Amino acid sequence: MDLDRTVEAMGAAGAAYKQFVMEMNAIRTRLEPLLRISHPNLLELARRGSLSLAPFLFRTLGSVVSKLPREIVDAVTIWSHIAGQPIDQAPSAMAFVPALIHCVGAFVPADGMRAIPQALAENARRAGVEIHCGKPIHKIADLECDAVISNYNGIGTYDELVDTPDRIRKKLRAMPLQSPGLCAYLKAKSSGGPYLRFRVNRGLQLRVTTKDTVRMIMPFDRNTSEQEQSAELQRMLGDPWWRDGLSDVKLLHSRTVRGWGREMHLYRDSMNLAMTRQMMLRGRLPHRSPWIKGLYLAGASTHPGQWVSFCAISGILAAEMLHADHAAGSI
Incomplete structure (x- = not known):
């Protein structure tokens, strides 16, 4: 900029x-x-x-x-x-x-963000990996191995999938979590104006406009009921202020806090840890587990590893750790 x-x-x-x-x-x-x-x-x-x-x-x-x-x-x-x-x-x-x-500055691939998972998937296929999307699981088999890369969210891996020491599980569960808030995706004709508009009304409301697409975003308490979340989402969309400079508005999709968690497989419906000063100084979850030998995390603290951007990078860093440990003979 x-x-x-x-x-x-x-x-x-x-x-x-x-x-x-x-x-x-x-x-x-x-x-x-x-x-x-x-x-x-x-x-x-x-x-x-x-x-x-x-x-x-x-x-x-x-x-x-x-x-x-x-x-x-x-x-x-x-x-x-x-x-x-x-x-x-x-x-x-x-x-x-x-x-x-x-x-x-901000950098986006020429073919859009979708180019990142496409490139990763193609590279995996060349290495002999089979990828099956949207397939139901009919059977779970137990296989002995030297290492496991968890594609689940980091905290959930320790809290739900593996035997974690009680003191560690208690510590992870106590981490402050950030709400993904409420979000609506719309299509509209714009007469111009700023990319970003916001105002405070029953909390912050944010409008992001790019060409013929509009996103409405509003922070909201993740501990409220889904009924309360849906009602507040409708109030946000019913407020006329954000329609200024827009015409032919059409709602394409919306998400409540619970909807975010359900659709994106987020840990306890949370969008990242709450980034406080104390949390920043404490540091992130390591990609190589310090508590379980042979366990590596491809996801972020609250997001599974298939998320683009920081989670895609997280998976690459986890794989690098695994390669380094294997080369050193530690696994």
Whole structure:
């Protein structure tokens, strides 16, 4: 995204925004190597000459943006609000989002996101793997093996599929979970206007418009009943504000919190762990299980491994771990 154009559109707040983006990008660049480590710590920071950044990592998003103009705070923290998370609980690293948008950018395959699973599937078939989609399971066979890659969500693997020590299971079950919220997919003719529009009315409501498609998103409590979720979804769609600049609107599909969990096989209907400051410092679930020898996780904490983007990468990293362990003779 063009940083100078964004700065110009912000008027008097533009200079402060540009300085903030550049400062966050400098910190992000120094911390980038830690993305490849499951549980980064102060020692890893020191090895890379970045120990001076430790205080930043212990801060919250709210404290990082506290001295910025109000309009910049609202823009930078929108993603925290979409997750239904107070900015004083969100981690400081969420301040990297503007730096990623302006300094790295977003990349999509020429043939769309579908090209990623297609490429992975084709590579698997060339290696002799048979892939059967939508097939009912008639029989389960037990086979002895040296290693297992779980395509189920990470927490669910430990909580539901394998014998996990009680203290570990209790710890994993206590992790704070983020709701996927309510979502509606629509087709409409747009007269133009911004890609992103939002307002606060009985909670945050967000409209994302791309060409002739529209998505409506609203954070919502995952512990409510499906009836309550459906009722709130209908209220969101019945509110006229989001139809501004749209015509020939047609609802294609909608999802409640429970619908997300059911259709996407999410752990306890959750869309990721709630990314708090404490959770970021604790680190993610390792791809190689520290508790069960020979177990590797292809999924994310709450998502199965067939999800595109971070879960596809998670599966690749799990496979790399397995290959490395096999080559070293440890399995």
